[in-house]
Amino acid sequence: MQKIKTTYLAFIVAFLYAPIVVLIAQSFNASRYRGQWTGFTWEWYEKLIESEDIINAFSNTLTIGVTSAILATLLALVTALGMRQMGRQSRMLLRGLANVPLLNADIVTGISLMLLFLGLGLKLGYDTILLAHIVISLPYAMLCILPQVLTMDNVWYEAARDLGATPFQAFRKVILPELMPGIVAAFLLSFAMSADDFIVTYFTKGAGIETLTTEIYSELKLGVHPEMYALSTLFFCGVLVFAALLMLNYKVIRRYRAAERRGQEV
Template sequence: MQKDKRIFGKVIMTLALIFFYLPIVFMIIFSFNDSKSLTAFTGFSLRWYEAMFKNHGMMESLYVTIVIALIATAVSTIVGTITAIGMAYSKKWVKRYIQQVNDLPMMNPEIVTAIGLMLLFITFQIDRGFTTLLLAHIAFCIPYVMLSIMPKLRSLDPNLADAAMDLGASPWQALTKVIVPQIMPGIVSGALIAFTMSFDDFIISYFSTGQGVKNLSIMVYTMSKRVNPSINAISTLVVLFITIGLVLMNILPFLRKKMVKKEEVNMGELLPKKKWPKIVGAVAIVALVIGLFGWGRQAGSKPYAGQTLHIYMPGEYVGENFISDFEEETGAKVVMDTFDSNEQMYIKVANKDRYDILIPSDYMIQRLIQEDLLQPLDPSRIQDSMDLLDSSVLDLAYDPHNAFSVPY
C-alpha cells in the first residue's frame, strides 16, 4: 500500500511539473519559428530576436523592469528590515498595530491598491511616470520583506542585543554584527520575493505609471492583442537569465568551498575568499556601465534625434517593423500605448496624461474638444496633406473645419 502511494505521488508530481514547464518549453521552441504561427513550426530562424532588439519600446520596457525591480528590492529590503527589527523590540500594542498595517496591503486585492495609488498621485498632482511606478513598487514590496523577516526575529532570544552590548558592543555593532547575521536568511528570502513581485507586477504598474513608461508586463499585455512572436523571444531571454542566475547561485558556493580547500594546500596561488564579493561586484558594475553606455547612445546625426513621439491608439494598427524603421530613419523615439476602449483612453487623458497623437472614435473626439483636452492643429503644417483627402471625410459635425482632428 505504501509503495502504491509513493508511486501515485511521483506520478502526480511528474504531471504537475509537465503542466508547469511544458508551456515554457513550447514558448522557447516557437521563439525560433520562422513564421508567425503559434501552432506550426515552419523552420528555424532568429528573426524574432532580431525584431525584438530592433524594437526600441520592447527593450526599454525590459530595461525599466530590471531597474525598477532592483531599486525597489534594495529600498524595500532596507526599510522592511529596519521596520521589522524595530517592531520586534517595540511594545505589544505598537507591534500589533504595525502588524495589522503591514498585513493590509497583502490582503487587499491588487486592483484596489492600484486605484488607490492612482487617485493619490492624481490628488497631489504628481505626474505619473518612472517615479510613481518606483514608489508604488516599493510600497507593495515592503510588506513581503517584513513578512519574511518576522519569523526569524521571533526565533531569536530577545536579550541577544542586550547581551552583545554588555560584552562591549555598541548599539550599531549589536545590530549589524549580531542581529542582522542571525536573520540574514529571512532578509535574503524577502529580497528575492520583493524582486519577483516587482518584476512580475502588472495591475499596480498599469495604474501608477504614465508618460510612456512601461514595464515588461504592460508591454506584453499591449502586444498580446495580436500575434507577435517577439513576445516569445523576450520571454525566452528572461527565462534564460533566471536559469543562469539559479545555476550560479548553486554552483558558486560549491566552487568557493573547493577553492578555499585548495588555498589551504597552496597559499598564494589562488584568490582569498574575501575577494570574491569584490570581484563579483566589480563585474556587475562594469556590466551595468557597459549596458547604460550602450543604452544611452543616440543617433545624433538624424533629423529628429533626441525627440520623442507619444502615440495612444486602439490596438496595434501598424506593422511589426514600422516603428523601428521610423526610428531608424528619423532618429526619434516612438512610445506607443494602446487602449481597449474609448472610455479607457478618456480616463488617462482626463487625468492629464499627455500624448502627441490620439486615435479615438468620432464621438470621443467631440467630447475631448468640449472639455478642452485637445490642442488645435496648425493648418499651415498639414494643408498639403489635407488637400489629398476626399472631401466626404472632412469638415464633419464632431469637428467642423478639422480644427482638432484629421481622418485616419
C-alpha cells in the same frame, strides 16, 4: 498506489508547464505562424535585442525592481526592529494591518494608488511606479524579515556591547549577519514581485514609460509577434533564476538554524 501517485503528479506538472514549453519552442520557430514548425532560428531573439522599446522597458523594469526591492527591504527591517520593542497586542495589531495588503486585490491597490498620486498632485511616471512597487513589496519583505527579528536572541548583542562595541558596531557585526538570510530573501522576493507586476504598474505608470509587463501587453494589443515569444521566454527564465536563488537562500537559513541549535545544545 505509488504508480497512481506518480502518474497524478506527472499529469499536474505537465498541465502546469506544457504551455510554457510550447511558448519556448515557438520562440525558436523560424515560422511567424503558430502551429507550423519550419526550423530552428535565433532571429526573434536578435530582433528583440535590436528593439529600442524593449530595451527601454527592460531598463525600467531592472532599475525600478532593484531600487524598490532595496527600499522595501530597508523599510521592512526598520519596521521589524521597531515592532520587536512593542507590546504584544500592539505588535499583533500592526502585523495584522501589514498582512491586509497581501489579501487585497491588485486592481484595488492600483486604482487607489493612482487616485492617491493624482490627489497629491504627482505626475504619473517613473517615480509613481517606484513608489507603488515599494508599497506592494513591503508586506512581502516584512513577511521574510519579521519572524527572524522576533525570534532573535539579545544575548549576543548585549555581549558585544559589554565588550565595548558601539550600538552601530554591535548591530553591524552581530544583528545584521544573523538577519542576513531573511534580508536576502526579502530583497529577492521584492524584486520578483516588482518585475512580475502588471496591474498596479498599469494604473500608476502614466504615458511614455513602460515596463516589460506593460510593454508585452501593449505589443499583444497590436497582434502576437514572435519577438513576444522570445521576450516571454526570457522573462520566464528570469523567474526561474530568482526562484532558485530563493530556494538556495532557504537552505542557507535551515543550515544556519541547525548550526545555531547545535551550538546551544553544546
